[in-house]
Amino acid sequence: xxxxxxxxxxxxxxxxxxxxxxxxxxxxxxxxxxxxxxxxxxxxxxxxxxxxxxxxxxxxxxxxxxxxxxxxxxxxxxxxxxxxxxxxxxxxxxxxxxxxxxxxxxxxxxxxxxxxxxxxxxxxxxxxxxxxxxxxxxxxxxxxxxxxxxxxxxxxxxxxxxxxxxxxxxxxxxxxxxxxxxxxxxxxxxxxxxxxxxxxxxxxxxxxxxxxxxxxxxxxxxxxxxxxxxxxxxxxxxxxxxxxxxxxxxxxxxxxxxxxxxxxxxxxxxxxxxxxxxxxxxxxxxxxxxxxxxxxxxxxxxxxxxxxxxxxxxxxxxxxxxxxxxxxxxxxxxxxxxxxxxxxxxxxxxxxxxxxxxxxxxxxxxxxxxxxxxxxxxxxxxxxxxxxxxxxxxxxxx
Numbered sequence: 282x283x284x285x286x287x288x289x290x291x292x293x294x295x296x297x298x299x300x301x302x303x304x305x306x307x308x309x310x311x312x313x314x315x316x317x318x319x320x321x322x323x324x325x326x327x328x329x330x331x332x333x334x335x336x337x338x339x340x341x342x343x344x345x346x347x348x349x350x351x352x353x354x355x356x357x358x359x360x361x362x363x364x365x366x367x368x369x370x371x372x373x374x375x376x377x378x379x380x381x382x383x384x385x386x387x388x389x390x391x392x393x394x395x396x397x398x399x400x401x402x403x404x405x406x407x408x409x410x411x412x413x414x415x416x417x418x419x420x421x422x423x424x425x426x427x428x429x430x431x432x433x434x435x436x437x438x439x440x441x442x443x444x445x446x447x448x449x450x451x452x453x454x455x456x457x458x459x460x461x462x463x464x465x466x467x468x469x470x471x472x473x474x475x476x477x478x479x480x481x482x483x484x485x486x487x488x489x490x491x492x493x494x495x496x497x498x499x500x501x502x503x504x505x506x507x508x509x510x511x512x513x514x515x516x517x518x519x520x521x522x523x524x525x526x527x528x529x530x531x532x533x534x535x536x537x538x539x540x541x542x543x544x545x546x547x548x549x550x551x552x553x554x555x556x557x558x559x560x561x562x563x564x565x566x567x568x569x570x571x572x573x574x575x576x577x578x579x580x581x582x583x584x585x586x587x588x589x590x591x592x593x594x595x596x597x598x599x600x601x602x603x604x605x606x607x608x609x610x611x612x613x614x615x616x617x618x619x620x621x622x623x624x625x626x627x628x629x630x631x632x633x634x635x636x637x638x639x640x641x642x643x644x645x646x647x648x649x650x651x652x653x654x655x656x657x658x659x660x661x662x663x664x665x666x667x668x669x670x671x672x673x674x675x676x677x678x679x
Contacts, residue, residue: 289393293317294376296387297461301379301603304624306466310481311385319480323373323388324458329518329545331356331363332403334441336678339363344518358420358511364440364676365418366403367518367545373399373454377610384606386457397609402451405676407510407547408555409446415439416446418676420511426673427505430556430641430665431582433674440676445577446558447675452644453612456656459486459543467627468550468655472521486541487522489551489655493538493648497531504670507648508540508552518545538648550645550656553673560613560642561585562594562661564635569594569661571605571613577679582665583639594661596635601626601657612657622652629653631660640664647671 292313299308310318329342339362343349350356358365374396376387389396405418411425416436428436430446437446459468462482469491473484490508498504507530513523522539530536543549559574563585572588574580579587592605594613600620605611614630621627629646631653640661646654648671663672 290391291393293391294387294389294393294396295323295461296376296385297464298383298385300382301384301606302382304620306623306625306627308386308460308464308466310464311387321462321482322390324462324544326369326371326373326390327458327518327544328368328370329406330366330368330403331358332366332368332678333363334444336403336441336443338368342518347514347517358514359422360412360417360419364403365406365420366676366678367406368403369401369451369454371401375399375454375457375610377606377608379606386461386610388457388461399450399454400679403678404451404455404546405447406545407675408506408553409433409437409674409676410510411436416674416676418510420514422510423506423508424510424553424673425506426553426670427668428672428674429668430558430663432668433556434558434580437674437676440678443679445677445679447555447644447677448577449557449560449573449612449642450575450609451677452557453610455543455546455549456612457610459549459656466625466657467623469622469627469652474521486520486543486549487539488651489522489541490538490548490648491551491646491650491652491654493536494531495649497536498648500532501527501530506553506673508538508548510547513540513542513547516542516545520544550658551648551650551654553647553671554643554660555645556672556674557642557644559588561588562640562642564596564637564640566635566637567596569596569632569635569640582641595630596632598631598633599629600624601628601630604657612659614657614659626657627652628655628657628659631658632662634662638664641667643672
């Protein structure tokens, strides 16, 4: 009998690397198969769909026109057919490694040696809307804010088993997909839909909804939401930005904001802060230690019991110059001295006051943050019970 062994595709990975001591936010593309930077197979696992409360996929959307189902019939994004989600349709495999000052991020469709698995998930295409007592991801509504992390968790789980609000691992995976795709930390680079001479993606997602003037927003609606979910639906499952005019944003003046979209995910950063659940910071006043619950079923507020220790984060404000970047690619800041909006990580770490006790994680920034904002922008001085106008959530299922 002839025994046939399956070939292991050792070369089927792609990623980026950089010297963490160099201020440029640009990464160098690397790969066992460099052509994968053109086809982006891990990125292409992301598909837009409508998901029922039982996590059944009701249907997939046409990637070029979300007004249609994949079969060409008419879709409904307002909640009638379920939550509008971006589904990662298969497991992906990742490796984060540091050798001296060199950091590398690698991804693959295959379980290569040294790579770890991130399973499928469904990530809200829109900022979350609480309808009744349930957190939804639906179009044509303003997202909900002024809800605590703890209550948003309850509203997310009211969809059914397996539902949560945004968690660190899928949020981080999407960030790293963007870093690999654009080969930069600076996600606020201008949108550029032209490929490089090598056939690779370039540019970023633009400013995002980060250019509001504080006094104008306060006078307009007291820091409440003003970008309707689905404002960038014309981009469907693509990436880029859409201009939205807000009438009378300042008295009689109309302001124009650019709504960013990444592979169907709207306002991935900016507009409002989003809670990231299961991440807690224990502050002594002199240090701040970070912990994460890898299994959302085990989340308990304000404790490290059952959680994984990530590391310590800064206790001063500043632009992030180095991430903790552990073997799971932690996006939390390690150092935030000496940077700005166009160097190193390009995003800010904000901790206006540090007292003792437990704090939760907010990500992405909000409408007045300008160059501070971006997917790496983090804030760690809010208690789990805090509820304020610029803080919202995003729906997630496993």
